[in-house]
Amino acid sequence: MDTNTIVVLLQSTIRVSVPLILTALAGLYAERSGVVDIGLEGKMLAAAFAGAATAAVTGSAITGIGAAMLVSVAFSLVHGYASISQRGDQIVSGTAINFIAAGATVILGQAWFAQGGRTPALSADARLSTYKLPGADAVRDVPVLGPIYSDLLSGHYLLTYFAFAMVPITWWVLYRTRFGLRLRAVGENPGAVDTAGISVVRMRYLAVICGGMLCGLAGAYLSMALANGFVKNMSAGRGFIALAALVFANWKPKNILITCLLFGFLDALSIYSQNADLPIMSSIPDQAIQALPYVLTVILLAGFIGKASPPKASGVPYVKER
Amino acid sequence: MSTPFAKLPGWVEYALIPLVNLAVAFLVAGIVVVFVGENPLEAARIMVTGAFGSGEGIGFTLYYATYFILTGLSVAVAFHAGLFNIGAEGQAYVGGIGVAAACLTFDHTMPWYLVFVLASLGSMLFGALWALIPAWLQAYRGSHIVITTIMFNYIASNLMLYMLLNVFKPLGQMAAQSRTFEEGGQLPKLGGLLSIFGLDIGGAPFNFSFLVALVAAFVVWVLIWRTRLGYEMRTMGFQPHAARFAGMKSKRIVIIAMLISGALAGLMALNPIMGDQYRIQQDFVTGAGFVGIAVALMGRSHPLGIVLAAILFGMLYQGGAELSFDMPEITRDMIVVIQGLVILFAGALEHMFRPAITAFFARAGKSRSEAAAGV
């Protein structure tokens, strides 16, 4: 593999890992507060739809992003209401959200655009545009560092830079702010938070709202950046992969970055190797290559990380008086 | 003040509250139906009569219920041991290999009941095998079972596509599926069972595997509440530390529980493969593994509850299909939404009306006792 191939692979890695990073971080906020969120998939899908639909109608990418976040947060609030206020089962609530989002996006899409649940293709303005880092063209010819800067680091969507920036920001929020301290505490021992004079309910709602916003961005990124419009079920299991990444990362921001990049890289590699008629690869069935990221994840899970240690109170509704 | 601790009469707890929850789910679904311009009452009528109004409808409802009973039991068994098996989908899919292998090998030499025995064993074996690796990883490597089973679902779909294309598919055939089984690979339909009630099963694929599912439900009940193994599983599920104290071998229990769970999921493959299509096809599980999670949770992981919840979901599938026959505006996506709403209101929001209902019964109880005192 030459530098070019590597740059191409890494570019692809960056692109596909962005929704994973955003979604896994969304899950991080929710689960760190004690609310398990398997509705990430549904929220991402609903946001992808809302974003593309709004952008298509208004022609404005910003409005689209706003709508995506709004819808995703609305779903988060439903999840919050069920699992925080009503103390329902969080897995069931998440499952319900996945079902509702999968069905409702198609119904509404069909009702509004009559294109079989798809949104119209987005115009250039309605899509997110890429952003060139300063001097990207100038340094392209510098060996090694040139392509890395101008091809790998430059030329992504602002949302991409935002997603990567969110990792250290989340770390900082989690470990360096009052909100983060309380967030981590409420996922470990809500009783301690309650008796410290902090509202458990409020903290958890804030957390799921944060998650909703990030998930909304992930959805918008799918339908408005990577694709130019919504196609039914276009999240295609990415919410679950993000969930896997979250667990794999042991609920830690830095690990999420690494894990999502790894998953993204495996995905890119499997695509690349399908195309490239590498001598050994061609004798391997396509299905084996497709399954590679999952197999590798399992192997990694088996070998390198020990016990996942989720936030102690995650999945457990806070009940004072039984 | 929260009052859920107060005791409610059994029929309120196990019948009234679930029914109220269901009613609300349908109410909200009704609003969606109005939204697409149809009459919700009419829709409800079509749905219920579609599911239960004819022998054929009942046949379809129970056919779907068969899927969900088995995947629901699968999820529940693991759940009792404190394991969240999200992999029933993949285990059922791989379980299909066992059914197909038995049927393709023996369908023209053996009667169905012998092939059935082999197919059941085969499906359970393959389902269990597919659960074994995640189980082993959980027990011995501490890998989170939720994640490994999700991964195994994806791996299963790749494996099965490979198997279908390269092992089961006859040359020159378009579809990724096996040949159709001969008579020996076909489970009898249970039309006779329904005809006892004067119902005609019509073309419904309601078949012998429904009885298998009921037997499995009973066996699971015995396992969980009447065997030492079940006792150990529940101890593990509730309090792993107490299980250690009691000298239970937790690794062994994790593995056995997952093997049973996988076997139950695998057994599900009987229903579509040997009971209906008489061939193994791509994606024959069609999400039943995930619905199984909802069924197990709604059924409180109790076999009886699971059977009832499975029938409810069977009704949604069959009634929903009838609905979109008669109301073209109500597409299969609408059915997905309705399922979601049922899961939300009857599952996640199940406690929403409890305080009000409890308060109502408390007040009713008080005024009754006051009235009694007055006499």
Added chain:
Amino acid sequence: ADAKPAIIYDLGGKFDKSFNEAAFHGAEKFTKETGTKFREFEISNEAQREQALRKFAKDGDNPIVTAGFMWTEAMTKVAAEFPKTNFVVIDTVVKAPNVKSILFKEQEGSYLAGVMAAMAAKSGTVGFVGGMDIPLIHRFACGYAGGVKSVKADAKVLQAYTGSDPSAWNDPVKGGEITKSQISQGADVVYHAAGGTGVGVLQAAADAGKLGIGVDSNQNGLQPGKVLTSMMKRVDVAVYDSFKAGKDGTFKPGIDVLGLKEKGVDVAMDDNNKKLVTPEMEAAVKKARADIESGKVQVHDYMSDEKCPY
């Protein structure tokens, strides 16, 4: 007679950006032209194939059209139960006195697409993106490769498939990634046979300043000026004709195999791709078409031996 046509879509659903959608468009056109309404149903699992067929047949719907190669067994069974009802099955063969089977030679249309792709690709490399890795899709890929190689024997045809579960047909994001990957490996033109995933293929090609090739229906308009052509498989025409025959009482059972000659498959030429099609390209397509129609060139059918000689 009072025609009550009905159509049943396959698991992919009515709006799959593929043959189901094309079938729907044909039915729609029929209703628009004749004012006769049609009934429709989207199955969501295998058990519903027979159920839907039977339901419509029982209700007196006639003719009943199904799209997709998975209908063989259900159709065989139900057609026998309702000998008075006329059935049409697309993409597979059911031999019964009341069933008409319609097949398409996708390889022939794909061959033409391949010819065009090879001529448009300066690099000598072209790409193909399939949805699921199943034989039918290989038929597209193989015909395409044949066309490409007929122009440039040493051309490289990159092939990749989206996935193994049904989401493979609805993952434009992954489609886009595959396309980008192929472009990075030199592909100048990328042809897709991947349903909704293809939306992402065409878009990624357009974004990169390369060309895409659409499939099933005319997708030239999805990225005007950036889609070289579309390999049209006229399922819509087949459905329209079947409905029409039902209404006019001219239904004829049997097997129709629609290739280039029968106008069952073709490459789309319209204003959107006018600028892209050079005169030489046009000439080459014309010649290839003539050769195929005359039988001089036999485009290999992958399904015949599950091998691709190109």
Added chain:
Amino acid sequence: MSDFAIELKGIDKRFGAVHANKNINLQVAKGTIHGIIGENGAGKSTLMSILYGFYQADSGEIFISGQKANIKDSKAAISAGIGMVHQHFMLVENFSVLENIMLGAEESAILTKGITKARAELKRLEEQYEMEVDPDAIIEELPVGVQQRVEILKAIYRKADILILDEPTGVLTPAEADHLFRILAQLKEQGKTVILITHKLREIMAITDEVSVMRRGEMVATRKTSETSVEELAELMVGRRVLLHVEKGEAKPGEVKLSVRNLTVRDSRGVTMVDNVSFDVRAGEIVGIAGVAGNGQSELLEAIAGMRSATSGTVTLSGQPVDVTGPGDPADMRRRGLAHVPEDRHHTGLVLKFEEAENAMLGYHGDRKFGQSFLLDVEAVRKDAMEKIEQYDIRPPNPRLKTANFSGGNQQKIVLAREMERNPEVLIIGQPTRGVDVGAIEFIHKRIIEMRDQGKAILLVSVELDEIRSLADRIIVMFAGRIAGERNPDASEGELGLLMAGVEQKLEAAE
């Protein structure tokens, strides 16, 4: 201004069917230490939790310094100057001490500033009250005694004028308890008000100014401590006289049943918890292991019971050597005649969600009497449970009731009944009466003595020095994982206390 720091008027609280507080009135004078006593489930914790805003009363009023206060949550309570150390600590276990202290009192949105300030303030408080804790230590790695210190510091850090302590000494050694009382006295000197919940009447007598007694959700009496006696309080609590001394005869030790040699246990972090310990327990005697919690007693018991593997050493049970360095097999130990009453009934000894009968066979579920095959004979299980319920007077006498619905004392009896009725050769018991009320303690102590008199070898671990002294025939004191010394039960409390504090050891080492 009122003389009362706190006045409660007509506080009423129900938990569903349970009437936890019935029309409670209470006045606590400013600058005093006010004790609250009562049997398990009397409603003490509930009342205090209402005062702290953790629960909401159904009716009633709260006055703080004469002002009517609306305490709708803990935040309101904290700003009203109330601090509470809960019976079950409210700490985030994987947080550092500092983080726990700061939680809810962070000063500003960004932590950095607050941390510096908190660290300084914490240091000041530590010095003022002689409560040493490493601010960066992780809570779950600290012994309970220290965790409690953190809880107290948390309250003081929030400038509490009124400090509520719910059963604080249950987890403390006498020395630690003394230290705590000195702190309380100091707080009182500064004009703060302390409310102390405890089961230990001696503590009440030693430190409080006034004492209130609760029984079954009602406030039955309030007395000036100087004007009452232990006997009166005990009677008020349970409504009858209780025995505070255990009657027992001479021990008649027989052959060695349990022999421990050079046992060393390291925990998962590699820290040596039990360090080269050797001792014997003979048939017909009770060997008590005294020591401050966290000095290796728990690990010692677990290693003997097969729940934890030892690093080195040997254990011999009824003459048979046991492999204690392997993975451990509690089931095998049971088969060899060892019964184990674990320290923590909630997490180890019982499955709270099980029916009582299911818990009554935990660990013995393999017995033939519970079923001949792989099937369980549910009738036999319930019958067996019912017998134990009757023998141990477990209330309510319903084997099908969920175990969580029994009070702590009755839960403990379920465990004891199960382990003792197996008639084991060797019985090891951890904290037999932790959090158990006076009536139940008496019963449990009697049973333990009976077992001894039947010729069982009993190894008893308790942090209650009183309990050890009244039950044991020999006392082994553990400190820092080692045996600090062995004494007779008539050794003075002071002498044992020195051993527990590790003083003796240092002297010996110096020699």
